[in-house]
Amino acid sequence: MVRTKSKTPPYLGENLSQIKKLGLQNNINDLEIDGFTIIPPKKVASTQFLNKMRKTVLRICQERTGKKFDLNKNGQIGKYKAQPQTDSQFLLYYLLMADPIFEKWLLNPTLNAMMDYLMKGTQQLSSMTSFIKWQGEGYGETLGLHSDTRPSTPEGLIPNSWFDVSNSTYCLTDYTKENGAMAMVPGSHRLYRQPKPGEGVDKAVPVEAKAGSLIIFNGGIWHGAFPKKTEGLRLNVTSYFCHRKLKTQEAYQWRVTKEMLDRNPPKFAKLVGADDEYGWDAKGPDYSRPLKYL
Ligand SMILES: [Fe+2]
Known part of the structure; x- marks a missing residue:
């Protein structure tokens, strides 16, 4: 029998072999079905890298707020006036420009294999931020559910652009419902619209993950976060990507x-x-x- 050459386009073939090499096939299944996936720490980065990243984020917290941050204690906003803020959260913006460790993170093979799959290689970084969260009401009962796709019409839908963004959360601390994990509505990425106020809360599940895990999510999925009931900090690095034809946030x-x-x-x-x-x-x-x- 004469073997014909594979018809897989070279770019896609490269991405798929990378996914196989990194053992991420099941994560692709989750993404397709649920709209999000949790990749365990051992498939993401070394413990040493995780520790360094956490330390760097805490250092930047202190530099920007003027307050000392401790993983086991609640935070304070201090002199830093970044938005959005709740009673128990602020965001550190523009991390890529703050320390070379974030350049390294941007090139992380697992992050890139997943983003290349989701965005078909058309992506650019839109923003790299850290959500610094501690004990408090947070987004309250609505869990702050939203989709990351930017609506340009009151109806919410921009034709052909629903999948022009994708997002990721590198967990720097353990994520449990009690300590304010992300909330996701599985399958909601297939509805192609934003939730109405309060919609989806009853179907939201906590995304529980160990520190060092990487959560990858479709730009269309409805997500938010549970309030943090426990003392101490919940930290992450959020890398948000958009199509090259769009303006970046940062x-x-x-x-x-x-x-x-x-x-x-x-x-x-x-x-x-x-x-x-x-x-x-x-x-x-x-x-x-x-x-x-x-
Ligand atoms: Fe979001």
Whole structure:
């Protein structure tokens, strides 16, 4: 029998073999069916990396708030006025520019294999933030349920753009319902709309995961978080991706430094849009950029 060559497009083939190599096939199933998946710590990064990441986030908390942060104690907003804030949470923004460890995270093989699958390689980083959360009411009874896709019409749906965003949460502490885990409504990514106020709360499940786990979720899934009932901090690093045709939440394209681009592989430039000559000034487009970082 004559064997014919595989018809799998090269890009897709590469992504699928990476998924197999990393043992993520079941996570792909979860994503398709439920709209989210939890990848265990051993398939994500080393314990050493996790510890370093946690330490770095706590250091930035202190730098920005002027208050000392301890995993076992509740936090304080201090001088940091970032939005959105609840009584028991704030976000640290623009982490990619805050420490090289976040560049490393952006290139994490597991994160990339999953995002390449979800976004078919069209993605760029939209924002990298940390939700610093402690004991309190949080989002209250509605759990803050929403989908991350940006609606442009009152009806909520932008044709053909429902899957132009995907999100991920790297858990830096254990996630349990009691300590304020994320809430997800399984299968809601197939409804292609935002929830109405209060809708989906009765179907929301806690996403319980060990520190070091990576939660990957479809941009269309309804999600939020349970209030944190226990003392201490719940920490994460949230990396949100969007299609290259969309504007990013945080500004990277022209703000990433030459050093950042030079010390990382071409994939990094692609993920921060620095390989795209559009967005020029009086000097006009610099066509060497896309060539340089291909
Ligand atoms: Fe969200």
